[in-house]
Amino acid sequence: MHEHILCDGGFNTQFIASEAEALLEFKEGLKDPSNLLSSWTHGNDCCNWKGVGCNTTTGHVISLNLHSSNSIDKLQGDLSSSLLQLPYLSYLNLSGNDFMQSIVPSFLGTMESLKHLDLSHANFKGRLFDNLGNLSLLESLDLSGNDFYVNNIKWLHGLSSLKILDLSGVDLSNCQNDWFHDINIILPSLETLRLSCCGLHKLPTLPPPQVNFDSLVTLDLSVNYFNNIPDWLFENCHHLQNLDLSKNNLQGPIPNSIESVTTLATLDLSHNILNGLIPDSIGTLLSLVSLDLSYNMLTGSIPSTLGVIPNCWTNGTNMIILNLANNRFIGSIPYSFGSLRSLHRNLFEENIPTTLCLLKSLLLLDLAENKLTGVIPGCVFPAMTTEESINEKSYMELLSIKDSISDYLSRTGNGRLLLKSIDLSSNxxxxxxxxxxxxxxxLNGLNLSGNQLVGSIPSNIGEMKNLEALDLSRNHLSCAIPTSMLNLTFLSFLNLQYNTLSGKIPQGNQFDTFGNDSYQGNPRLCGFPLSQKCHGSATNSFEDGHCNHSDSHEDKRMGMEINPFYITMAAGFFTGFWAFWGSLICVASWRHAYFRFLSNINDRIYVTVVVAYNKLQRKLHTQQPPM
Structure with a gap:
């Protein structure tokens, strides 16, 4: 006789008690190192147990959400068939746990009340059973991130209500020729299709009969082996908003038919072998907020047919993320980028245009690994701190012209995006x-290393009181380290290596924690932690960004003396060289006389050497003793 266990005392307690018993039996098959299921005990209302959801009218268990988001809270063990005693269960989420590479039990295919099944990243292994196709009410199926394989996916035909399908990581290589046909049957209802990393090679060159993408909003075919983008894929996607074809072997140009998908919001074609131009038609996709074409072979050249980056971005007012990193573009950043007030990520070459100062709601600008030259536009930074940009609650968080410090955006409690890091290194x-x-x-992090910056460290740098990491190494910065840096009490990383800084290193606060490595390559610095002691003339005074240190004035004086010397030497060599050889080339009589002179010199040298050699021979012969 069952102990009286209630999910809700006002209902059929005997029947609901059986559901609670089923949950307890399910718990017995699991290892729970973090005691996540500690609330699952006899005598408690099972509707209050962690992860258990009940119908508010009948009290029946309708959902079981035991998703784990970290390695500490993972449940381990096997799936118990006691779940079959939950006849009203419509939602089952066991993602993120560890089922020890066990196979998915076939009894799941008989739980016909299920509408949502999520077994993603749960360390399952083996072949998927075809009886999953019996779950005709299923609207969402996520089996991604496991070690599954299938012989075919014809069992999908029975899932006529399916709206979300994620088979990412499932080995579909055994159904290379039929996979699209089988999926096409359920496309009329499908809104999200994710088949990333499934070992697929073929996209049909010609459209299948009666292809219907009308409901499809998200399509992810990334990390496969596709080598072409058929035009019909774009022409039949009338409501597609998110398309990911990254990390394939896509070749050739980006098809112009992409303009057919006017609803497209995110497009990722990165990590392929695409070449040629970015089609102007992309600039007409007014809904596009994220475009990633990085790591391809897209080029712009003069005067070949490859062209240059189109200056067509004025209409893209919704653009938030634009990543063109690691291509072969030639030319400057288009000035029309200045109209993209929510631009998030980029990579271009040459100079940084001042039109970027218009980007008051810029979130992230990625100009990684290029050869940018010139001056950092000072107007970019106050543009991010105007009252208008504050009211928009949208600051740039990461400005990167090298490798991104991070690819995520952190928000404050009020949801406001704040500029956290700037990386302009190695340009x-x-x-x-x-x-x-x-x-x-x-700002928390600032990296300007590996450039050709000159002058002094700004005296007002101490106002950046939230700075935690500062790297100004490998530049030509001079003068003293400003004492205002003592206000940077959060600074935990400092790199000033290989500049021409001079004077006394500030002492106190965070500066007492930095070692010699922070100052290496600055022989005129002195004071703790360096072994070089400061003498009476050493100072670190610093006002209005100008050097007061005598060594710095000496550096400037020597620089002004040395530079004209080298210029004069080069000019003299150039003039003398061409005055001599130009005369010989232009005046034939001089040229003939010069070569006669060389010939006479050669004859004289020859005669002198022969005479000297003969004299030496006779001398050696006369000195030999008689036999």
């Missing part, structure tokens, strides 16, 4: 560090 940026940069008071 050819010149002149000085803009004093306007200090206006970014929320």
């Amino acid at each position: 050819y940026l010149t002149q000085g560090i803009p004093v306007e940069m200090a206006k970014l008071v929320e």
